[in-house]
Amino acid sequence: MKNIKVLGTGCANCKTTLKLIEEAAKQAGADIELEKVEDIGDIMAYGVMSTPGVVIDGKVVHAGGVPDRKTVASWVV
Secondary structure (H helix, E strand, O other), X not given: OEEEEEEOOOOHHHHHHXXXXXXXXXXXXXOEEEEEEOOHHHHHHOXXXXXXEEEEOOEEEEEOOOOOHHHHHHHHO
């Protein structure tokens, strides 16, 4: 099971990213653990300066702006 974290303080782009990941996982039938990280200290610990950020199994794979659906789908398979 992949652990996916969405880093962001709760802006619209962060919420959209979270929803895209949820939808992609459901569509792919993937079993993921999805977390929302809103603490600015925790976000900075990953070195992410622009949100939303996405971390998969401890590795930052995206930062800044909403990722496209194709990219999100590749994360959950």
